[in-house]
Amino acid sequence: MEFDEILTGLYSEQGRQNPYPWYAALHEHGPIGAIPRRSEHSSVVAVAAGYDVVDRVLRDPQWYKQSPPGWQEQEILRTFNSSMMFVNPPDHTRMRAVFARTFTPRRLGALEPVIERVVDQRLAAMAEAGAGGAEVDFVADFAYPVPALVMAQFIGLPEADLAWYRQRVDWIDEFMDVAGKTPQRLALANQAADELRGYYRDLIADRRRRPGEDLISGLVEALDAGGMELTDSELISNLIVLFNASFVTTVYMFSNGLPLLLEHPDVVAALPGDDALAQGCVDEVLRMESPVHFLARAAPADTELAGVPVGRDENVLLLIAGANRDPSRFPEPDRFDPRRAGPPSLAFGIGLHFCLGSAVSKLEGRLALPRLFQRFPGLAVTRTPDYSGSLFLRGIDKLFVTTGAR
Numbered sequence: 001m002e003f004d005e006i007l008t009g010l011y012s013e014q015g016r017q018n019p020y021p022w023y024a025a026l027h028e029h030g031p032i033g034a035i036p037r038r039s040e041h042s043s044v045v046a047v048a049a050g051y052d053v054v055d056r057v058l059r060d061p062q063w064y065k066q067s068p069p070g071w072q073e074q075e076i077l078r079t080f081n082s083s084m085m086f087v088n089p090p091d092h093t094r095m096r097a098v099f100a101r102t103f104t105p106r107r108l109g110a111l112e113p114v115i116e117r118v119v120d121q122r123l124a125a126m127a128e129a130g131a132g133g134a135e136v137d138f139v140a141d142f143a144y145p146v147p148a149l150v151m152a153q154f155i156g157l158p159e160a161d162l163a164w165y166r167q168r169v170d171w172i173d174e175f176m177d178v179a180g181k182t183p184q185r186l187a188l189a190n191q192a193a194d195e196l197r198g199y200y201r202d203l204i205a206d207r208r209r210r211p212g213e214d215l216i217s218g219l220v221e222a223l224d225a226g227g228m229e230l231t232d233s234e235l236i237s238n239l240i241v242l243f244n245a246s247f248v249t250t251v252y253m254f255s256n257g258l259p260l261l262l263e264h265p266d267v268v269a270a271l272p273g274d275d276a277l278a279q280g281c282v283d284e285v286l287r288m289e290s291p292v293h294f295l296a297r298a299a300p301a302d303t304e305l306a307g308v309p310v311g312r313d314e315n316v317l318l319l320i321a322g323a324n325r326d327p328s329r330f331p332e333p334d335r336f337d338p339r340r341a342g343p344p345s346l347a348f349g350i351g352l353h354f355c356l357g358s359a360v361s362k363l364e365g366r367l368a369l370p371r372l373f374q375r376f377p378g379l380a381v382t383r384t385p386d387y388s389g390s391l392f393l394r395g396i397d398k399l400f401v402t403t404g405a406r
């Protein structure tokens with residue numbers, strides 16, 4: 001199949017529902033291909049799904065993140081461009097250092113009992129909703145509230161604000177998809193950024209007056225003590241991006257993972273009590289059903305990637321979810337194997353921008369999955385799930401199950 005045809009298939013509605021056959025076709029084609037018909041609206045000149053190419057570009061600190069033209073005019077893009085996820089060194093190094101100092105093992109350790117409590121509460125709610133064999137939406141009852149409540153506690157957001165907050169997260173995520181750059185979506189994303197900035201301004205002022213144990217209090221305290229450079233405006237941008245980055249990704253880790261795990265009853269049965277297996281399942285779910293499908297980087301100079309020329313300041317789309325199924329790195333890539341050896345998956349990225357919160361999500365998965373199957377050994381999916389329709393954040397938004405509990 002021609003490269004052009006594969007890309008058309010991948011971007012189609014059907015491709016967004018199930019991109020994996022298209023990734024397999026890309027791997028047969030080669031590790032990277034040049035986009036045949038370049039759009040005047042995009043500086044993306046090539047698409048890579050080969051593990052080695054994607055890994056090499058992400059690890060190379062010279063390849064950089066490019067801001068879209070006119071970003072100064074839009075609140076959402078000003079917010080992005082003053083946060084670590086969207087900037088390059090030296091600003092990236094400065095901002096990330098502040099957050100890395102507050103993401104301490106102690107704070108992560110303190111999260112364990114919080115996760116266990118939240119998970120047990122949600123399992124009790126699921127048991128109640130699913131009593132007598134009633135269908136339950138696993139996303140609404142478990143996959144969504146667990147990360148939301150855990151992150152709210154971690155960052156220091158009042159639980160009562162989460163429903164309001166969720167709508168703003170959705171507006172921003174819809175804008176970030178490849179198909180998201182419409183005037184309506186831009187307007188909603190700008191509104192979300194504007195409202196969230198006001199929200200965090202008030203929250204930060206509150207924590208300055210009444211500090212707690214949460215991340216915002218820790219950050220404010222560290223900044224006010226001096227020695228770290230971050231303005232209040234940058235702090236707000238980073239908090240907005242941090243919560244956005246933490247949230248739907250982890251929801252999809254659970255919702256995409258469940259059908260995959262249930263196809264392997266032997267694994268599910270062995271999960272309670274086997275911590276190493278639980279960790280392996282989390283890694284394998286994230287490899288096979290990555291919530292984030294692509295990243296992009298711009299070339300620092302005219303160069304070549306596996307024979308494909310890329311000019312200075314031109315972008316390459318890096319299909320991390322495709323790279324995670326590269327048969328040259330993951331033999332039988334479509335086979336679920338929680339004991340798989342081999343290179344790390346790129347689900348959390350790699351290099352300078354490697355996910356700051358990977359340990360948080362992995363801990364949530366490792367603690368939650370054994371508890372889930374211990375409580376509901378007869379859990380079953382009742383309907384074929386629909387995926388989000390976005391390739392940037394691909395995941396299941398509704399997943400009907402029966403708990404199997406009597």
Ligand code: HEM
Pocket residue numbers: 084085086096241242245246247249250253286290291292295296346347348349350352353354355356357358360361
């Ligand atoms: C399964 C869940 C998650 C997935 C799949 C995921 C994925 C990613 C990926 C692919 C990147 C790299 C972006 C790039 O290179 O452009 C990233 C960065 C980031 N993630 Fe996550 N993430 C998850 C959970 C979290 C959580 C729980 C947090 C916060 C507690 C978080 C915070 C961040 C931040 C702040 C960055 C930007 C780091 C930087 O630019 O230096 N993520 N994440």
